[in-house]
């Protein structure tokens with residue numbers, strides 16, 4: 188989802204850098220690749236499909252996801268699935284999930300009989316492990332878990348969301364049901380890699396050799412029912428740091444957990460909008476650059492540097508800024524963090540004016 192781009196404003200992927208990153212990952216033993224239909228406007232699937240041809244198919248795991256909200260007719264589920272196989276140049280997916288299940292998407296999955304179709308694909312060997320990624324409350328998760336057998340589930344899990352987003356309850360529901368967990372957003376869209384200066388200072392004092400990202404990854408990887416930790420790595424340096432963290436993984440000690448609690452308390456005081464930059468809300472029909480605005484605003488609230496904020500914010504064209512929002516509500520339906528996007532944009536616009 189966060190592959191390096193040729194330009195920040197376009198989905199085109201810097202394929203030469205991705206190739207180097209894949210080669211480095213495979214050499215280091217990191218062999219799980221996660222993509223989705225709409226990542227980089229479909230270019231993520233194509234990029235992986237092309238670059239992974241360099242490796243035997245059984246030397247890596249490839250994961251893809253069914254975006255049920257793209258379906259308009261019952262036949263669309265199969266059409267999307269076949270298109271994904273073709274884009275990824277593969278005969279099967281090792282892991283496949285219903286993408287971003289919440290109440291609405293779970294209903295759509297039933298309307299279009301997606302579960303029945305995917306179960307059939309599993310029987311035919313086109314899917315090895317069938318699961319779902321999830322963005323809703325623990326109550327909705329329980330319903331989905333109870334509805335049928337699942338091989339795994341992917342949830343948003345990190346030390347900030349453990350209580351804030353009720354990730355602890357979600358993890359416990361899955362663990363009790365014997366469903367292994369794949370972790371997404373372990374760095375919460377990169378924000379736990381930067382943190383605030385006071386939170387960073389706490390972590391640096393405790394362990395000068397560790398990055399903020401390493402603390403966050405070790406937190407989730409220390410949980411016993413975690414099967415895999417995803418990290419969207421945009422730069423080769425991100426990958427090198429992550430490889431260091433996992434080679435080998437050192438689970439967090441009790442005293443390190445206490446340190447992390449202190450850093451979290453310092454960070455939470457500063458966070459303004461809980462946006463993870465997932466871009467599910469995009470595109471906005473009038474062109475508001477929602478995640479970019481929230482990212483800059485959070486950075487401002489964390490660092491207190493209003494000059495830098497305004498400088499960066501003014502680089503956004505006026506008709507894509509916070510004040511351009513017409514309150515149509517389209518984005519809110521797609522936001523997994525349930526952010527009241529128009530209200531937050533209004534607040535930011537007022538603060539800038």
Ligand code: SF4
Nearest residue numbers: 471512513515516518
């Ligand atoms: S509510 Fe505002 S930001 Fe959201 S989609 Fe509509 S115009 Fe865009």
Ligand code: SF4
Nearest residue numbers: 462463465466468522
């Ligand atoms: S506002 Fe919501 S949907 Fe949009 S990028 Fe942020 S978290 Fe994702």
